[in-house]
Amino acid sequence: MERHSHDYDLEAFELPKRTFQRKDSVKLKNEIEKIFVLGKRVERFFEFQISNSAKFEVLLSNIQIIEDKKTLGELDFILKEKNTNQHIHVELVYKFYVYDPSFKNELSRWIGPNRKDSLLEKIDKLKSKQLPLLYKKKTQDILSGKNIATKNIVQKVCYKASLFVPKxxxxxxxxxxxxxxxxxxxxxxxxxxxxxxxxxxxxxxxxxxxxxxxxxxxxxxxxxxxxxxxxxxxxxxxxxxxxxxxxxxxxxxxxxxx
Structure with a gap:
């Protein structure tokens, strides 16, 4: 879905080409077999591909932001582009949607197969909660403690989806x-x-x-x-x-x- 990310006011992160060896994929397979949650599996695949790329380096992943014992949220990944030293905050999304023509608005028609979520709801959450989390004072304090400045950091979304339409x-x-x-x-x-x-x-x-x-x-x-x-x-x-x-x-x- 990243091809049309400009329609959602989100900047797309494109995964680098695969460069890993067969022995690395066997190791990943053994790790994945112990992970039973789809979202966590996808995160591990993403981290593996980034870690084995020549272009990026994973600095942090799954950063919990907790203030006064209250969880404010989580940042998925902080990456560094090796050639430029540019830091990138990436939110990773992997969804399954079906197309329900009964909704009037075209974008509203992409919903979860159990009708519990939708494409537009996820985009709204990204824009209103997940991406702004980077600029919370608590987040900045945590990242500063790890020598990562948020002032010039770039935010991108890796939005992957499998879509299903009426037959x-x-x-x-x-x-x-x-x-x-x-x-x-x-x-x-x-x-x-x-x-x-x-x-x-x-x-x-x-x-x-x-x-x-x-x-x-x-x-x-x-x-x-x-x-x-x-x-x-x-x-x-x-x-x-x-x-x-x-x-x-x-x-x-x-x-x-x-």
Whole structure:
């Protein structure tokens, strides 16, 4: 989504190209297996890629800002650009959104699959809370104690997202977002319960595995087997991500409860 960050008054941080060796990726894999929260996994991937780049250095990560025993917030990363010594505050975002055409405003249509968050809500939080946190006196005191001056620091956002649209809108072009982020579609439970999907094979990954390329998956369930799993999600008003293997390839979609 960073391609259109100017539409949100945010400056995009572009990840450097990968330069690490296979032995480094094996080490990362072993570390990631012990992390079960999606956000923390993404942070570790980001830090790993930065640490193995020729362009940037990680100075600080996950800096808790606490004043009078009250947590004001957290800064994701403070980086240094090696060639210029420029310090950069980066907020990292990784989200899954679905496109709900029922909203009038185009940007309002990108919401969480369980309708608990949205693109606009996250952007507002970044602009009103997360980025301004850098300039709180307590934050400046903490960073000054680590020899990092906030006066000339640059703020950027690394906003990554996987987007899912109604099945009938696959192939459409959407404004205000990077269309390369569209990874699949979503359907209602009633649509999934129809006989259209009975001959295929399925897997519903846990949330920490949502970003994984489904082509790497080796375990598959029949339609009847996955249906019982999905019913439990729907009963709890949770929208599961589903990978589906057909004779034409692999598709991924959310089954929504709403």
């Amino acid at each position: 009938k809108l696959l192939g459409s072009t959407f404004t205000k977002i990077n269309n390369d982020c569209i990874k699949g579609y979503y359907i209602t439970f009633n649509e999934f319960a129809s006989n259209e999907y009975e001959t295929n094979y399925f897997y519903s990954p846990q949330k920490q595995f949502w970003p994984v390329d489904p082509i790497k998956n080796e375990t598959w369930f029949s339609y009847q087997e996955i249906l019982s799993q999905i019913i439990k999600f729907i009963e709890n008003k949770k929208a599961p991500l589903v990978w589906m293997k057909t004779n034409k390839g692999i598709e991924q979609f959310f089954v929504v409860w709403w």
